[in-house]
Amino acid sequence: MRRLLDGLWGAFGGLTVILSVAFLLLPIAIAVMMSFDARTFLGAFPPQAFSWHWYQRFIDEPLYMHGLRNSLLLASLSTLLSVGLGVAAAIGLHKARFRGRQLLVSIFLAPLVVPAVVIGFGLLVTLSALGVVSGMGKLLIAHGVITLPYVIRSVTATLAGLGPSLEEAAMSLGASPWTVIRTVVLPLCRPGIVVGAVLAFTVSFDDVSVGIFLADPESTTLPLALVSMMRSNFDLTIAAASTAMIAVSCIALVLVEWLIGVDRLFGTGTTKR
Template identity: 35%
Template sequence: MNSLLRVAIYGTGVLVVMFLMLPILAVIPASFNHASFIQLPPSRWSLRWYEAFLADSEWYQSLFTSIQVAVVATLLSLGLGTTAALGLQKASPRWRTVLNAVLISPLVVPVIITAIALYYTMRPLGLHGTTLGMAMGHTVLALPFVVVNVGVALRSIEPNCLRAAEGLGASPFATFRTITLPLISPGLASGAAFAFITSFDEVVVSIFLSSATTKTLSVKMWEIIRVEYTPVTAVASTILMVVTFLLFVLVQFALRNRTGQEGGHAR
């Protein structure tokens, strides 16, 4: 009975994942259409629209802008999020609840409201339409993921390790560098992955903060879809999915490699 229940649970999980993923994965064969419209399955397979993507400088310039903005947003959110998670760890329970609610609020507030607020904030500062301004806007959305992941990693640290380092005369910075930072590295890696993907895929905030010369791949896709819907949009969507998938694989590989090294040291 237990084995049948387990098979039923796993089978249901697989069906749910397939139901959610198959419509998304359908973009991949659509990008190999030869026709000028989306057709599934393609009547003729071709790299025509990949060539069109590479031949248009605006497409790969927007891809480069997306990567650049995502990298800056990831670095900013890692720095701010790690500092905030460390501060929350030291705060009293009452203040921790209030501050945590404020830091997590970008996940609750509708993105369109955040985008409008960022637009009216960035424009007077001269940051509207700049890579830095867009990265700062994306940092607001990515910050909660870093705070949550690093916070979970911090709670898993054995307090006696920190007390032992302090008892041996280590300074707070030395304790953080030699003990806290290595132990929270899985949380940092997960937070960085979520922050990068959040920025790389963001479209609403990017629309409000972009300009004619600074636009991300998501904004470029949105502009093209408004005029025409050719398979070149499917090519851009495929690139977004491939980058996201490779990033998660890289993070999982790094975490597994670290776990293996820690197990080897323990033996």
């Protein structure tokens, strides 16, 4: 009886895993397949024939190409901004010992739990009051705010796993605090920095909720262009654009695998050398 129950439990667990994976991947697979539909109209799934027609339409649409350029530029700049500030903040928080430190950490990580719509509206009011008129400037500040916590969290987690012995050894050999950070701490933080940078890039690239408050026609991003097209001209060009966004995320995962290994992104495995 026990063996039968173990077998049933194992089968139930396997079925749950299969259904969960299907639930997560099926919408993506359908969108990708429909983006290759040879029909010139939005038809039923599955496609009867395949073509690059919708990708050509995607490339020929100025709104999408303008949005793609803006998204790549904005995600790159916001990643550089959040990594620079986030690494410095994480190291400072790791070494700091003062009352109220946890409150400061909570403030830094607040954008992870505060609804993006609230952040977007709050930044709209604040930046307008400060006289920031550039749409791209507003988006860069906003994306820095929403991506900074990912860098701080990943680098802080990496620092928490490091013992003080290496830093103490370097200082005992006469290294200055800056030299210790540059030659010991930063190299050891590399996995956390890479993970934080990838998360920051993808969050910025995919953002809609904050950008919809702050973007102007010149700073429209690809996700915002998708939303606009869904309202005015719903066709399978949207599926092609969505697949392009999926491709960007896949490229980010490939870079992570090449640099540190995907296992490290999810907190397991060892860093690649």
